[in-house]
Structures are given as C-alpha cells and as structure tokens.
Amino acid sequence: MRRRVLPVLPALLALLAMPALAAPAPEAAALGEQLYREGRRADGAPLQALREHGLTVSGRDAACIQCHRASGMGGAEGSSRVPPIVGARLDAPGQAGPGTRARVAPGLQRQPPGGEQRPAYDREHLARALTAGIDAGGRAMDALMPRYRLDAAEVAALDAYLHTLTVGAAPGFDGRVxxxxxxxxxxxxxxxxxxxxxxxxxxxxxxxxxxxxxxxxxxxxxxxxxxxxxxxxxxxxxxxxxxxxxxxxxxxxxxxxxxxxxxxxxxxxxxxxxxxxxxxxxxxxxxxxxxxxxxxxxxxxxxGVSLEASGLAQALGEPDEDGRAPPRRLHQIVQSRDEASRLGAARLAERLAAAGAPVHVEPPIDLDTPGLGAAAAMAALRTATPDEAWVLWLDGAALARLAALDAPAPQARVVLSGERLAGRFEAVPPAWRANVRLTWLWDRPGxxxxxxxxxxxxxxxxxxxxxxxxxxxxxxxxxxxxxxxxxxxxxxxxGREVGRAHFMERIEEAEEAATATALPRFTLGTNRREASSMLWRLRFEPGRDEPVPDGEPLSPP
Missing domain, CATH: 3.40.50.2300 (Response regulator)
Structure with missing residues (x-):
C-alpha cells in the first residue's frame, strides 16, 4: 500500500528556503510549544494530521507530546520504539539510545532501525518528516507517525521549540554525580x-x-x-x-x-x-x-485522605449496606491542628457539593478547640439520628480522648478515616464497633x-x-x-540523558513487580500520578480484632 504524501509538501519545502518567513526565536518557540503540547495552531484551531488508512486526528490527539512525551525523549508505543526528537539529537546522525540493543541469535546479524542510520536533520528534512513521513535518510517512517498539515512558519516554530528541549544538563547533575x-x-x-x-x-x-x-x-x-x-x-x-x-x-x-x-x-x-x-x-x-x-x-x-473523601462522597450518595437511605445531614469531626484531618473534611464537603448530593454539610466540629471540642462532639454523637452521617477524621489518640467520654447513639452512622488511624484498629473501642465503618486504602487488613x-x-x-x-x-x-x-x-x-521530565517518564514505565508496598496492586502509566486509587469500606465483626471488607472495593475518581 502506497503511503499518502500531503500535497502541501513541494510548496512547503520551497517556502522553507526563504529565511524571511522564520519567526523570531522566542515567538516561534512559544508557538512550537503550543503545537507540540496542545496540538493547537496560532489562531487556536486544532492541528490536523493523517494516520494510516486515512484516519484523521486533530487537536490534542495529534499533539507530538502524546508519543514523544514532555521531554522529547520518546519511549515506546506497543512494540514500536518512539525515537527522541530533542534538538541536539535531531542535529546529529542517528544513534542507538542506551539499552536499546536487542539480543541476536548466533550467526544472525541485527539490522539497525532506520532511525539509527539516518543523517542529521535540517529544516527541510524536518518538514518532509512532519508532512510526508519520510526521514532524513529518505526512508518511510513508521505508520504511527502522523502526516501533519503544517505551513512553513509552523515547521520553523516546532524546530525552535525542539531546540529548547535538552537532556544531559539538569539541576542536580554536575556532569559527574x-x-x-x-x-x-x-x-x-x-x-x-x-x-x-x-x-x-x-x-x-x-x-x-x-x-x-x-x-x-x-x-x-x-x-x-x-x-x-x-x-x-x-x-x-x-x-x-x-x-x-x-x-x-x-x-x-x-x-x-x-x-x-x-x-x-x-x-x-x-x-x-x-x-x-x-x-x-x-x-x-x-x-x-x-x-x-x-x-x-x-x-x-x-x-491519602483526598482519596478517602472521594470514596465517601460516592458512598454517601447511595443507600448503605443495611439498606438505609442516604443521609440528609453530614457532620464531621476534625483536628484543626492536623493537616490531613483538615484536608479530608474540606475535600469531602467539596466532593459532595460538586456531585449535587442532597445532603447538608454542617460546619466541622474541631476537637482541638480548648475545653469544648471533645465534649461538644460527644454530646452531638449521643443524640445522632438515623438520617445523619458522622465522619471522624481523627488519629488514634484523638479517638481515644473522645471515646473516653461515652459512645455514639446506637442508631448513629459513624465512619472513621482508616488513614488517620494508620491501621491502629485497637483504638476503636468495643462499644463503638457495632455502628462504625472505616475507609481503608491498602491491602485487606490481616x-x-x-x-x-x-x-x-x-x-x-x-x-x-x-x-x-x-x-x-x-x-x-x-x-x-x-x-x-x-x-x-x-x-x-x-542514563546520562538526565532531565527532570525524562526521569518522570522513566518512572511511569515502572512495573508492579519492582515494588514492595502495602497496596494490593501498584499500577503506573503515562501521566498517572498515583499508584493506586482503590478504597475499601470495612466493618467490625463480633469476636474479631481487625475489621473485614464491607462489600466490594471502590475506585472513585
């Protein structure tokens, strides 16, 4: 099957020979970054490109960053290697990156990929690669490489931006250590x-x-x-x-x-x-x-507590495990001197509001209020009604201080932050356990x-x-x-191609087997910034010291 070459190429190559069309470097690099990262042209219109079999991609789907990454160092798409396109690498003849040499059976010879044999790119070669899919050595590029609709100024802008991407010199690397x-x-x-x-x-x-x-x-x-x-x-x-x-x-x-x-x-x-x-x-x-x-x-x-808040917002909008309707009022008890406690309460209120949940969120009760906090919280818990829910963002010591005063009403719906308790389930008094549930972000207790x-x-x-x-x-x-x-x-x-963005991209390629965590599964990927988004709801059973799962785990947004 013949590859389609965009008709703009001959005119574009002629225009590239006219230096007057090149934008000043700072402006060109800014437009190039917009094209590279967002797939957006100078007038805001989406960048257009053709893929194999005539498939059109546009905007962010056509942006270079999708495959070549923020660093410009590429990586892999399936079994296909995505080459680096930082300016210094384009300006030099093709070369194998570190660790890319495949093993070859005895008696056979490995044929290097075309990208490792090509000459250096100049502006004309770059235009041909972008619009027609022909590399600097005259070879057809992989079908994954889109064929872009670009004018000469846009090619110059991309070229300028690619030359702002560097590896090998970064804060913290002195060239030796x-x-x-x-x-x-x-x-x-x-x-x-x-x-x-x-x-x-x-x-x-x-x-x-x-x-x-x-x-x-x-x-x-x-x-x-x-x-x-x-x-x-x-x-x-x-x-x-x-x-x-x-x-x-x-x-x-x-x-x-x-x-x-x-x-x-x-x-x-x-x-x-x-x-x-x-x-x-x-x-x-x-x-x-x-x-x-x-x-x-x-x-x-x-x-952490932000994930607990997301899971609780999801659970509080549905009937609970006992079939009771969602609560109409939410009370939260916090420790204002504790960052995680404050964050969890604020995040839950925001999540409920964003979801349009029909629950009224009361101002939090601060257990750190001198003289009144614990007493006020327990007085309210003693008179809790079935249409209320209570979420306690408390560590073990604060929970013990509250529990020393009394126990919640038998009909109270109480949820404890397992993250704030840090797995110290013994801090939950026996008198509380029948109507307490916990959130839990790690593998099953036990x-x-x-x-x-x-x-x-x-x-x-x-x-x-x-x-x-x-x-x-x-x-x-x-x-x-x-x-x-x-x-x-x-x-x-x-390797020595040191860069902060490049480091983050190599982190994203990590495998679960390389970790030893309390998570049931460790999963990363492109632009993923949390290894797990799973949350359990736990309950206590009579005669057991550790809680057990109460239903299937949640994966809240």
Missing amino acids: LHLATIVGADTAPEVQEAGAGVLAACLAERSPRAGAEAEAGTGAPPWVLHRWTLGADPARWSAELQALQQAQPVLALISGLTGPDGRGAWQPVQQHCEHEGLPCLLPQGPSIDDRQPLRWTLAFNR RTRARLALNAGRWLLSHERAPAADPALLQIQAHAYSACELAASALRRM
Whole structure:
C-alpha cells in the first residue's frame, strides 16, 4: 500500500528556503510549544494530521507530546520504539539510545532501525518528516507517525521549540554525580527517620553505579548520592527552607519523605514546592496529598485522605449496606491542628457539593478547640439520628480522648478515616464497633503485614535491619525500599540523558513487580500520578480484632 504524501509538501519545502518567513526565536518557540503540547495552531484551531488508512486526528490527539512525551525523549508505543526528537539529537546522525540493543541469535546479524542510520536533520528534512513521513535518510517512517498539515512558519516554530528541549544538563547533575534528596522533619522520631530515610539511603547507595571507566568516558548512568533535608517544626516556613536547601545543593528529585513525629505529618508545602519548581517528588509517605492541585511532578502511593473523601462522597450518595437511605445531614469531626484531618473534611464537603448530593454539610466540629471540642462532639454523637452521617477524621489518640467520654447513639452512622488511624484498629473501642465503618486504602487488613514482610523483609534481613514489629513502621520501611527500587530503575534507564521530565517518564514505565508496598496492586502509566486509587469500606465483626471488607472495593475518581 502506497503511503499518502500531503500535497502541501513541494510548496512547503520551497517556502522553507526563504529565511524571511522564520519567526523570531522566542515567538516561534512559544508557538512550537503550543503545537507540540496542545496540538493547537496560532489562531487556536486544532492541528490536523493523517494516520494510516486515512484516519484523521486533530487537536490534542495529534499533539507530538502524546508519543514523544514532555521531554522529547520518546519511549515506546506497543512494540514500536518512539525515537527522541530533542534538538541536539535531531542535529546529529542517528544513534542507538542506551539499552536499546536487542539480543541476536548466533550467526544472525541485527539490522539497525532506520532511525539509527539516518543523517542529521535540517529544516527541510524536518518538514518532509512532519508532512510526508519520510526521514532524513529518505526512508518511510513508521505508520504511527502522523502526516501533519503544517505551513512553513509552523515547521520553523516546532524546530525552535525542539531546540529548547535538552537532556544531559539538569539541576542536580554536575556532569559527574547526580544529586537526590529526601525529607525528614526536625520533630520526626529517630526510629521513624531510620525506618524511612535510613533504609532509603542504604538502598540507594547500594544501587548506585560505581564511578569508573564508563563514568569517565561519559557513558552509562552516573553515580548518585542522597542528601537528607531536614525541615523545621513550622510548615509555614518550609517553602523558604526548601528554596534555601535547593540553592545550596541543587537536586534532580526528592525521593520519599517523612514529617511529623510519626512520619505522617504535613506535606502540602512540599507538594506545592515540587509543582511550582518542576521538581520530581517521588512516593512521599504522608497521607495528605492535595488532589485539588494539578499533579504533574508528584507521584504518590495514593491520594491519602483526598482519596478517602472521594470514596465517601460516592458512598454517601447511595443507600448503605443495611439498606438505609442516604443521609440528609453530614457532620464531621476534625483536628484543626492536623493537616490531613483538615484536608479530608474540606475535600469531602467539596466532593459532595460538586456531585449535587442532597445532603447538608454542617460546619466541622474541631476537637482541638480548648475545653469544648471533645465534649461538644460527644454530646452531638449521643443524640445522632438515623438520617445523619458522622465522619471522624481523627488519629488514634484523638479517638481515644473522645471515646473516653461515652459512645455514639446506637442508631448513629459513624465512619472513621482508616488513614488517620494508620491501621491502629485497637483504638476503636468495643462499644463503638457495632455502628462504625472505616475507609481503608491498602491491602485487606490481616494481609498487609504479610505482604510487606515477604516483599521487603528479605532485603531488610540481608542488610541486618529487622522488619519492624510496629505495622506502621514496617510500612515506612517497605515503602522507603520501594521508592529506592523505583528511583534506581528509572535513573539507570535514563542514563546520562538526565532531565527532570525524562526521569518522570522513566518512572511511569515502572512495573508492579519492582515494588514492595502495602497496596494490593501498584499500577503506573503515562501521566498517572498515583499508584493506586482503590478504597475499601470495612466493618467490625463480633469476636474479631481487625475489621473485614464491607462489600466490594471502590475506585472513585
């Protein structure tokens, strides 16, 4: 079957010889970025292109970023390799990327792909590739490559933008060593720091390439070093502290991270810093990922209390497991001094409003109000009616303080945040258990410890680090180990073509088998920024210490 060559090509090639048509570089690069990332032309009209069999694609579906990625370093679509198109690579003859040499049976010779044999691209070659699907060596390109309808100024704009994409020079890479960082809080307990930052540092040091002939020759992945950044007790100052730390020692990425005494403290100022600075922030351990903000540079195990809020908004709009109609009023009890507690309550109210749920959300009751919080909350719980729902965003200590006063009314519908309880189910008093439900973001209770001990325990024991007896500490150990394996794999595959966007793209290619987490499944993909979006609802059964699933898991948006 003959490939269709767009009729604009001869005229376009002639126009490209006229330098007067080239837009000034800044304006051209801005238009090129718009075409590349959004598939949108200067007048706002969608970019048009033809695929095989005459299929037309347009707009975002035709945008270069869909296959060549934000970094311009490409990757793969199915079994087809998508080549890099950053300016420096286009300006040089084709070459094999690191790790792309396939094994060949004895006696056979591998024929390199056309992209590895081509000469360098000039503007005319680029125009021909974009509009007719012919590469710089005169060969037909893969059918995956669209044939675009572009004028000369647009080709020049794309060319200008591709030359703004660079790899090999990025913050945190000095040409010899690649610098990474992890975060701990000044108030984080020493045993928690050791479980998280200590495990991470030992694992990354072990996985780092060794300085040697490859590093000296500028081939292979560079060695890396991990810095421990300690943030003060006041989250309001973290933005300035992070700026100062980054200025003193630039890093490519933040790996893992713990704040607060138990490692589950505030995180939103760090998340905001990462997104604002374009700094990859990989698998922090905290529960308060704010999904109201775009997540481009933050990759989380899950969204924590934001995911719980989404699941609760979905569940509260339906009859419950006992067949009772959805509640007409929602009460929430929070700890205002706790970031995750505040975020969960705010997110649930927003989700219910966005869904148009016919439930009136009362102002939250603050357990941190001096003298009145716990007493007011228990007085209301004692008189709760069947048409009300209560969601308690409380940690184990706060729940114990409330439970010491009394128990809710027998008909009360009470939901506890399993994420705030951090798996400490013993904090739920027996007198509460009949009418309490919990949200849960991890593997089924009873299986989580076995999963972590199996997947991370072997590495811990082989490095003279006993798996922690405390389930919360064991999860921190295992998740630090997982963050190490994920980061090390991506860094090695990235090689010396260092870039922050390129690093995130290699992270997205991670496989579930490479992780040792409390999640039942670890799934990533293009632009996916949470490894799991699954949520269980749990209930207590008589005679059992741990709750059991109450129905099938939810996967809320």
